[in-house]
Amino acid sequence: xxxxxxVPSAVLYGQLLLGLINGAFYAMLSLGLAVxxxxxxxxxxxxxxxxxxxxxxxxxxxxxLGVGYWWALILAPLxxxxxxxxIEVLLLRRLYKLDHLYGMLLxxxxxxxxxxxxxxxxxxxxxxxxxxxALMGGRNLGFMFLPNYRAWVIVTSVVICLGTxxxxxxxxxxxYLRAATENPMLVQAFGIRxxxxxxxxxxxxxxxxxxxxxxxxxxxxxxPLMGADLLIVVFAVVVIGGMGSIMGAIVxxxxxxxxxxxxxxxxxxxxxxxxxxxxxxxxLIRPAGLFGSKLEAAQGQPQxxxxxxxxxxxxxxxxxxxxxxxxxxxxxxxxxxxxxxAMIFALFACxxxxxxxxxxxxxxxxxxxxxxxxxxxxHAAKIWGLSPELAILAGTAxxxxxxxxTGWLAIRRSGIYFAMxxxxxxxxxxxxxxxxxxxxGEDGLQxxxxxxxxxxxxxxxxxxxxxxxxxxFLGGFFLIMRLVGSPFGRVLKAISDHDVRAQSLGFETxxxxxxxxxxxxxxxxxxxxxxxxxxxxxxxTDVHWSMSGEVLLMTFLGGVGTLYGPLVGAFIVVxxxxxxxxxxxxxxxxxxxxxxxxxxxxxxxIVGELIELWHRxxxxxxxxxxxxxxxxxAPQE
Amino acid sequence: MTDGAVYALETRDLxxxxxxxxxxxxxxxxxxxxxxxxxxGPNGAGKTTLFNLLTKFLxxxxxMILHDGQDVTRLSMPAMAKRSVVRSFQISAVFAGLTVxxxxxxxxxxxxxxxxxxxxxxxxxRRVLERADALLERFGLTDYAGTMAGSLSYGRKRVLxxxxxxxxxxxxxxxxxxxxxxxHEDIGRVTQLIRExxxxxxxxxxxxxxxxxxxxxxxxxxMVRGEVLAQGSYAEVSSRADVMAAYTGQAHE
Ligand SMILES: Nc1ncnc2c1ncn2[C@@H]1O[C@H](COP(=O)(O)OP(=O)(O)OP(=O)(O)O)[C@@H](O)[C@H]1O
Ligand SMILES: [Mg+2]
Numbered sequence: 001x002x003x004x005x006x007v008p009s010a011v012l013y014g015q016l017l018l019g020l021i022n023g024a025f026y027a028m029l030s031l032g033l034a035v036x037x038x039x040x041x042x043x044x045x046x047x048x049x050x051x052x053x054x055x056x057x058x059x060x061x062x063x064x065l066g067v068g069y070w071w072a073l074i075l076a077p078l079x080x081x082x083x084x085x086x087i088e089v090l091l092l093r094r095l096y097k098l099d100h101l102y103g104m105l106l107x108x109x110x111x112x113x114x115x116x117x118x119x120x121x122x123x124x125x126x127x128x129x130x131x132x133x134a135l136m137g138g139r140n141l142g143f144m145f146l147p148n149y150r151a152w153v154i155v156t157s158v159v160i161c162l163g164t165x166x167x168x169x170x171x172x173x174x175x176y177l178r179a180a181t182e183n184p185m186l187v188q189a190f191g192i193r194x195x196x197x198x199x200x201x202x203x204x205x206x207x208x209x210x211x212x213x214x215x216x217x218x219x220x221x222x223x224p225l226m227g228a229d230l231l232i233v234v235f236a237v238v239v240i241g242g243m244g245s246i247m248g249a250i251v252x253x254x255x256x257x258x259x260x261x262x263x264x265x266x267x268x269x270x271x272x273x274x275x276x277x278x279x280x281x282x283x284l285i286r287p288a289g290l291f292g293s294k295l296e297a298a299q300g301q302p303q304x305x306x307x308x309x310x311x312x313x314x315x316x317x318x319x320x321x322x323x324x325x326x327x328x329x330x331x332x333x334x335x336x337x338x339x340x341x342a343m344i345f346a347l348f349a350c351x352x353x354x355x356x357x358x359x360x361x362x363x364x365x366x367x368x369x370x371x372x373x374x375x376x377x378x379h380a381a382k383i384w385g386l387s388p389e390l391a392i393l394a395g396t397a398x399x400x401x402x403x404x405x406t407g408w409l410a411i412r413r414s415g416i417y418f419a420m421x422x423x424x425x426x427x428x429x430x431x432x433x434x435x436x437x438x439x440x441g442e443d444g445l446q447x448x449x450x451x452x453x454x455x456x457x458x459x460x461x462x463x464x465x466x467x468x469x470x471x472x473f474l475g476g477f478f479l480i481m482r483l484v485g486s487p488f489g490r491v492l493k494a495i496s497d498h499d500v501r502a503q504s505l506g507f508e509t510x511x512x513x514x515x516x517x518x519x520x521x522x523x524x525x526x527x528x529x530x531x532x533x534x535x536x537x538x539x540x541t542d543v544h545w546s547m548s549g550e551v552l553l554m555t556f557l558g559g560v561g562t563l564y565g566p567l568v569g570a571f572i573v574v575x576x577x578x579x580x581x582x583x584x585x586x587x588x589x590x591x592x593x594x595x596x597x598x599x600x601x602x603x604x605x606i607v608g609e610l611i612e613l614w615h616r617x618x619x620x621x622x623x624x625x626x627x628x629x630x631x632x633x634a635p636q637e
Numbered sequence: 638m639t640d641g642a643v644y645a646l647e648t649r650d651l652x653x654x655x656x657x658x659x660x661x662x663x664x665x666x667x668x669x670x671x672x673x674x675x676x677x678g679p680n681g682a683g684k685t686t687l688f689n690l691l692t693k694f695l696x697x698x699x700x701m702i703l704h705d706g707q708d709v710t711r712l713s714m715p716a717m718a719k720r721s722v723v724r725s726f727q728i729s730a731v732f733a734g735l736t737v738x739x740x741x742x743x744x745x746x747x748x749x750x751x752x753x754x755x756x757x758x759x760x761x762x763r764r765v766l767e768r769a770d771a772l773l774e775r776f777g778l779t780d781y782a783g784t785m786a787g788s789l790s791y792g793r794k795r796v797l798x799x800x801x802x803x804x805x806x807x808x809x810x811x812x813x814x815x816x817x818x819x820x821h822e823d824i825g826r827v828t829q830l831i832r833e834x835x836x837x838x839x840x841x842x843x844x845x846x847x848x849x850x851x852x853x854x855x856x857x858x859x860m861v862r863g864e865v866l867a868q869g870s871y872a873e874v875s876s877r878a879d880v881m882a883a884y885t886g887q888a889h890e
Contacts (some may be wrong), residue, residue, distance in 0.1 A: 504723065
């Protein structure tokens with residue numbers, strides 16, 4: 001048997017083939033994302049869910065209606081495309097003038113709803129889908145055995161990708177599309193109905209995802225979450241390739257698949273993380289991406305009067321003291337376990353809000369700080385036998401270091417790219433946690449000892465533990481309050497308003513953003529470490545992307561960019577989890593629904609709306625903070 | 638420095654290309670210290686691009702930039718500001734989410750070494766507050782101190798931007814079309830403010846309003862299609878036939 005660099009050639013070719021297959025799906029999905037983004041400036045977070053519906057649709061058609069593979073290949077994309085057209089007309093259309101992140105949040109909510117609903121109906125385990133009769137079997141190529149279906153997938157996807165490229169780059173229709181991207185007004189003036197073109201583009205991009213789903217059904221297991229993890233890799237592909245070019249998306253998709261396949265052959269341990277490493281390297285060397293030309297779209301013009309003026313120092317101190325008293329007295333009426341959990345999540349959400357609200361750097365990967373700190377703290381307390389304060393310190397420091405490295409890379413991009421980069425890094429941390437020995441894999445780190453605080457206070461006593469969590473929460477919250485009101489906080493806010501202007505005044509804006517990001521990571525790590533001590537557990541749920549989604553939810557629901565919003569949001573979400581636990585996966589659907597409602601109806605969040613109301617009642621000029629920048633998207637020169 | 642003089646800003650064969658098109662093409666430009674220098678030229682002549690190059694908003698494709706005789710071609714935008722070369726933008730740039738007062742204070746923070754103060758309060762720094770008060774007064778913004786900058790009228794935004802820029806006490810001030818979009822009265826006022834600001838510092842401005850240019854500038858550079866067409870006093874430049882041709886040619890296009 002021949003070997004290549006120590007790897008049997010059959011294994012190598014097999015992995016290359018698998019890589020090529022994965023690459024085919026990356027290419028088709030990132031192509032759809034690029035087409036949609038180019039036309040509507042929306043990062044379609046529902047893309048993975050729509051891919052999943054394609055696959056699930058094929059499975060449903062077969063098992064419930066007896067409709068076979070070939071018809072599914074046509075029907076599923078048509079149906080999914082049609083549904084997405086309705087979504088575009090009813091929902092997405094309202095967002096085009098707002099910050100691009102709103103589109104990402106709304107489609108994220110939609111994805112949660114769809115994935116949650118499918119999980120409820122069909123369970124989250126995978127279903128097999130048999131290869132159609134005509135494509136069974138395979139042929140021996142001499143150096144390897146090539147299953148017919150796999151060959152079909154690769155050929156089909158290449159044809160589809162090149163076909164899409166041809167339509168966009170070489171036909172008259174494509175010329176209109178490209179022109180409408182550059183200058184919608186002008187194209188409109190030529191009598192082309194741009195809104196309808198946008199709608200159809202979205203439908204087509206989504207249909208492409210559904211088609212990929214049908215193609216994938218016989219290759220992978222069909223399951224409600226099959227698109228979620230895939231999408232994160234596709235985001236990394238998008239960051240690597242740059243979203244500017246259609247061909248770039250295709251080539252990068254296949255390349256990444258091949259790189260993954262090769263890694264699996266030569267160094268299997270790294271095969272799940274290699275994409276993210278490549279992404280980090282690309283960010284270092286070519287921040288705009290391999291095929292990207294310009295860094296970011298034009299900065300939007302901030303709308304008038306949208307920022308919170310902080311209440312006076314006296315008022316602030318009073319509110320803070322009242323809050324402290326309420327929280328201290330709460331265990332008399334509320335279950336202390338709930339209170340502690342809520343306070344920990346509130347600290348997490350406030351930490352997140354420090355960058356998302358005041359720095360307008362919306363991270364989709366904050367779970368990595370919560371989770372990794374929890375693991376390190378748990379490990380330090382359990383295996384090294386450190387006292388709780390030192391274990392927490394270790395966890396917090398780890399999160400800060402992680403924040404330094406990921407932040408240093410991520411702040412090279414802003415807006416939606418920042419969101420995608422942080423999400424991708426968090427996924428990398430997740431995979432490391434899944435595979436590393438010291439994290440306990442699927443089981444997590446259990447029975448973390450609570451220990452004696454400073455060798456004096458026994459944290460296994462409920463009252464002591466409660467006091468301990470209370471002090472940590474109040475301390476963290478107080479720190480954030482001071483940061484926001486400090487000169488540094490002012491600079492941070494100015495940077496988020498108008499980065500270039502801040503630079504022209506002599507502020508090295510990236511340094512401020514990085515420091516804010518590291519502080520936020522450290523505080524999130526403080527929350528994660530405390531969580532490990534309190535729950536005596538560090539597990540994969542805390543590093544999973546859905547945790548990043550939860551902290552986004554808490555913050556946006558409560559009011560991003562307001563001091564108390566994340567706190568309120570965290571209490572509501574934790575309460576929901578507690579009282580709606582019986583509904584299982586439906587909670588995810590509710591989360592998704594809240595996202596959608598927040599984006600569509602009350603972008604200021606609960607606290608933001610209350611502040612607004614207060615100002616309206618007192619007839620003072622409205623100064624409540626609006627979630628993100630509500631931009632009138634500036635014309636691109 | 639062929640003639641031995643040191644200029645506030647100097648460019649040598651400076652070029653900037655956008656996909657094959659030279660917006661600034663081999664420009665040799667000198668900004669004498671303490672002068673009030675205007676760059677004029679038809680739309681698309683490359684004036685803003687020249688500003689962007691001088692302030693490091695854009696990296697040049699070729700050529701060299703000197704500040705006080707030192708090569709600054711590779712410096713960053715904040716580094717230029719720290720060397721006291723500060724600009725305003727053609728499309729007025731204020732921090733919309735901060736109040737007028739906060740906008741001005743922001744510019745003062747860095748100078749007072751407070752920008753990295755993570756836990757303190759601006760209200761505790763008397764010196765900053767006093768200087769902010771003085772600037773508000775000088776620019777007639779006192780009544781608007783608590784207004785969100787984003788909700789100011791366009792003219793006031795321009796004044797605020799000027800105030801914020803001048804709060805840094807720059808030695809070289811670059812103003813990109815400070816009068817654009819201003820009404821008649823505002824123009825008079827801003828002209829006055831710029832003239833005052835020009836005392837003791839170097840000012841470079843891009844301006845389409847010829848009355849303002851004639852009134853303020855001691856030296857004028859005419860740019861056309863990315864190149865310097867002429868340079869001199871208002872009288873010298875305005876009497877040149879090729880300058881007139883460049884402008885009228887533009888007008889009849
Ligand atoms: N980022 C860019 N990408 C591509 N082309 C650009 C870019 N910036 C400027 N240009 C082009 O360079 C040329 C010069 O533009 P610039 O803005 O410097 O002109 P200007 O003299 O300031 O004009 P105006 O008087 O209208 O402000 C224009 O043709 C413009 O289209
Ligand atoms: Mg200009």
